[in-house]
Structure formats: C-alpha cells, structure tokens
Amino acid sequence: MAYSSDEIIKREILDTLGHETKGIKLRIFPQSSNEDQKPFSEGGLTFGFEGVSYGSCDAAWYVDEKWVDGLNGKEINKKPVIALEGTDALSRNSAGNALYQRFHHALGGVKNGIVGVYYLKKGTQKIQPDLFGMAYFASKVEKGRYLVIDDLSVVKDLLDCYHDPVVFSAYVDAYLEKMYEIFNAKFQQFYNGDWKEFAKKRSTIIKDDYVIKYAGRSRRNFTDGSQRAGHIAVGEMFLTKYYFYDKKFYYLFPKMTREDIEMLDKNKNTDKEWFLLRNEPNVFIKTIDDIDGVDKNIKKKLLQIKDEPLKGDAFTTFNAYTKEIVSKLESGEYRIKE
Incomplete structure (x- = not known):
C-alpha cells in the first residue's frame, strides 16, 4: 500500500521523535482527519494572524503555558513552540517553484512568534536554495523564526535545548546563518550577487x-x-x-x-x-x-x-x-x- 506524503511525514515524526520530549508535547493527527483544519487554540493545527489563516501544519509541539492565538485572539493554556509542515515532494519529482507551494503553512506559526519548520524529506531532488532565502528573510521581519530542513534531527535538537533560552536562540541563529550561506551561494552563482x-x-x-x-x-x-x-x-x-x-x-x-x-x-x-x-x-x-x-x-x-x-x-x-x-x-x- 502506497502512503500519501502526509502519512509518510507523520509516521516519521512519531517514529523519530515520539509524543513528548522533556515536557514538550506533540500534537499530531496520524490518520486522515479534518481536525488539523481547526485553529490551534481550538484543538487543531492551523495557525494564522489577525484573522488570516495560513493553512494547517502536520505537527506542532507545545508546553503547558498561557498563549494567545494570533488568529482569533483566544487565550489557552497550551503554548506552541514549534509548528512543522512536511512533505516528501523531493521523492515525487517535484522541483522548482512547486516546492514553494506549502511554504505558507508553517508561516502562520512564524507570524505568531513560533519557530516554523518546513521539513522536506530527503529524496531524489534537492531543496531549492530560494526556499532557504525566503525563510531566512522572513525571520528578519516576522515575530518568529523560520527554518527549512531535510533532517528531523534538527527538530530533536530544538526540543532538547528549548528549556535553555540562550542555547535555543543560539542554535536557531546558527541554523539561519547556514540557510543564508546556501541561499547566497546560489545567488552568487546564478545572479553574480547582483x-x-x-x-x-x-x-x-x-x-x-x-x-x-x-x-x-x-x-x-x-x-x-x-x-x-x-x-x-x-x-x-x-x-x-x-x-x-x-x-x-x-x-x-x-x-x-x-x-x-x-x-x-x-x-x-x-x-x-x-x-x-x-x-x-x-x-x-x-x-x-x-x-x-x-x-x-x-x-x-x-x-x-x-x-x-x-x-x-x-x-x-x-x-x-x-x-x-x-x-x-x-x-x-x-x-x-x-
């Protein structure tokens, strides 16, 4: 039986990271469901800001703290810290701007001050360097940070160091700089840095x-x-x-x-x-x-x-x-x- 992209990503998340790490809990809907379409504050996995929904994510990690949902203003006692959208498009002959199409799903979390993650599972294709640039520059102006990854070990590292704000921030900043280096290498090669x-x-x-x-x-x-x-x-x-x-x-x-x-x-x-x-x-x-x-x-x-x-x-x-x-x-x- 062939699994869909969502099923592949969700199974890998559960197998690799489990349901909880150091008190940080995972919200995920492994089976086909419409629950992810609900706002996070209403039990779903959709993030947005000021009434604009940016789409549902595949997974989110949260701690038991107060948080106000930027989409609808609702206050809850679950604070999301990472919102992840994933795809195995790199194994499905998807390249070019086809990879941009799900960029906005995790962006809703970023606009809420959360670390957004766009996970592109390794495959036969490569991640477009443009994506690294988009997420890097989004991190410059939005409340949160946006990481583009091809290895869930990055999420594991984030979860492991989350409770130490200095280490967590340093890890995110260092990863963002790696993203910029990838983007800039292409920018220099294709556009002569101009x-x-x-x-x-x-x-x-x-x-x-x-x-x-x-x-x-x-x-x-x-x-x-x-x-x-x-x-x-x-x-x-x-x-x-x-x-x-x-x-x-x-x-x-x-x-x-x-x-x-x-x-x-x-x-x-x-x-x-x-x-x-x-x-x-x-x-x-x-x-x-x-x-x-x-x-x-x-x-x-x-x-x-x-x-x-x-x-x-x-x-x-x-x-x-x-x-x-x-x-x-x-x-x-x-x-x-x-």
Missing part, C-alpha cells in the same frame, strides 16, 4: 521604495482548480515579499483587469490562495488598469489574449507587450497607480 541581474531573470522591477513582480496570470488561473496556478502565485508572492521585505510590493497581472479582481473577490473569497494574495500585508495586486499612462494599443493586445493559455502566438504577444510595459515602468514613463 539584484539587478536577479530582476532581469525573475520578472521583477526594483525601485527605491517598491518592487514590482509581473506574471501572466489570468482570471481562469484562479477559477479552474486543475491549473493550481493559485498555489504557484502564492509561492512567488512570498518569495518576492520576503526578498524585498523593506519595500512595498506590487504584484502585477497585465492580462487581468480590475473587473477580474472584483469578480474573484466576490466569488473566491473563501479560496485560501486568493484570500492570502488579497490580505497579505504590504502586497498589492495590480492589473493592466492600474498602469498609469499605458498605451491603449498595448492594453488592447493584452486583453485580446486575457483568457488564453500562455503558449504559441499568445505567449509571443504577451512577451512583446509586457516587455514594453516593463521598459516604461523602469524608466518612469509608466507608473503603478496607488
């Missing part, structure tokens, strides 16, 4: 006080569940947000209109990915209608392919006219409307 080079290769425009990430998303990407484009869009959103954590972030979809956004807001308000895109602090979704000064012909050409997949002639059209938009946004001839 953010301008990164911008060219990663569909990004960097300004003094804001950054623009542009992508060929369409309304259908968010209404057709088979495309899973919402997951990819969220992953790319968090990558850009945390790489440029000190800037305002405009997420530009030049194939979409304000009317598309309004329709999605109305009809997809319970969709987890769309809700995150629309409610993440300092992230602003923008469309062709939000580009001040855009040429009418450019707008017309892009809207003619607004519902078409980006391949063939549609791909050529998108690239040609988006290139012109990008050039003029970079020069200042076009601007993003507030």
Whole structure:
C-alpha cells in the first residue's frame, strides 16, 4: 500500500521523535482527519494572524503555558513552540517553484512568534536554495523564526535545548546563518550577487521604495482548480515579499483587469490562495488598469489574449507587450497607480 506524503511525514515524526520530549508535547493527527483544519487554540493545527489563516501544519509541539492565538485572539493554556509542515515532494519529482507551494503553512506559526519548520524529506531532488532565502528573510521581519530542513534531527535538537533560552536562540541563529550561506551561494552563482541581474531573470522591477513582480496570470488561473496556478502565485508572492521585505510590493497581472479582481473577490473569497494574495500585508495586486499612462494599443493586445493559455502566438504577444510595459515602468514613463 502506497502512503500519501502526509502519512509518510507523520509516521516519521512519531517514529523519530515520539509524543513528548522533556515536557514538550506533540500534537499530531496520524490518520486522515479534518481536525488539523481547526485553529490551534481550538484543538487543531492551523495557525494564522489577525484573522488570516495560513493553512494547517502536520505537527506542532507545545508546553503547558498561557498563549494567545494570533488568529482569533483566544487565550489557552497550551503554548506552541514549534509548528512543522512536511512533505516528501523531493521523492515525487517535484522541483522548482512547486516546492514553494506549502511554504505558507508553517508561516502562520512564524507570524505568531513560533519557530516554523518546513521539513522536506530527503529524496531524489534537492531543496531549492530560494526556499532557504525566503525563510531566512522572513525571520528578519516576522515575530518568529523560520527554518527549512531535510533532517528531523534538527527538530530533536530544538526540543532538547528549548528549556535553555540562550542555547535555543543560539542554535536557531546558527541554523539561519547556514540557510543564508546556501541561499547566497546560489545567488552568487546564478545572479553574480547582483539584484539587478536577479530582476532581469525573475520578472521583477526594483525601485527605491517598491518592487514590482509581473506574471501572466489570468482570471481562469484562479477559477479552474486543475491549473493550481493559485498555489504557484502564492509561492512567488512570498518569495518576492520576503526578498524585498523593506519595500512595498506590487504584484502585477497585465492580462487581468480590475473587473477580474472584483469578480474573484466576490466569488473566491473563501479560496485560501486568493484570500492570502488579497490580505497579505504590504502586497498589492495590480492589473493592466492600474498602469498609469499605458498605451491603449498595448492594453488592447493584452486583453485580446486575457483568457488564453500562455503558449504559441499568445505567449509571443504577451512577451512583446509586457516587455514594453516593463521598459516604461523602469524608466518612469509608466507608473503603478496607488
């Protein structure tokens, strides 16, 4: 019998770490269950902040102390100290930005001041160095710390030293520096250590006080569940947000209109990915209608392919006219409307 990714991860957690370590208790639902969808303060494994849920985790460790849930403001006598989301995607031919898709699950814990852990079980693929960078920079600005790991011994070490705050903090800081070294090695190799080079290769425009990430998303990407484009869009959103954590972030979809956004807001308000895109602090979704000064012909050409997949002639059209938009946004001839 083939086990699902969740089952594999949960079995390994129980086999490796057990139910309790030095008074720190494990909450996990080994069998298929919807209990993890409940907020942590209501017996589940979902973390969030200020009414925004970031998704359920596979496991969390807690101590018997008072804690206020940042998602709903509820006070309980169980304080989570580690929130873990795991996957064996590295053994399932998943690579590239597919690995970003579950980044936000443990992020909810990080926003609550907890140590968030994204565990990618070792497999045939390698962890994308981008993930280490995303988590490292998130740790710079959020209340908690975010670790990306491929070995549960890191969690064991954290549990073993948790009751000594100095040692615990030093361990986390040292691990974060290791993560940065991995990220930076790739950044030097692929982008020559230059953010301008990164911008060219990663569909990004960097300004003094804001950054623009542009992508060929369409309304259908968010209404057709088979495309899973919402997951990819969220992953790319968090990558850009945390790489440029000190800037305002405009997420530009030049194939979409304000009317598309309004329709999605109305009809997809319970969709987890769309809700995150629309409610993440300092992230602003923008469309062709939000580009001040855009040429009418450019707008017309892009809207003619607004519902078409980006391949063939549609791909050529998108690239040609988006290139012109990008050039003029970079020069200042076009601007993003507030």
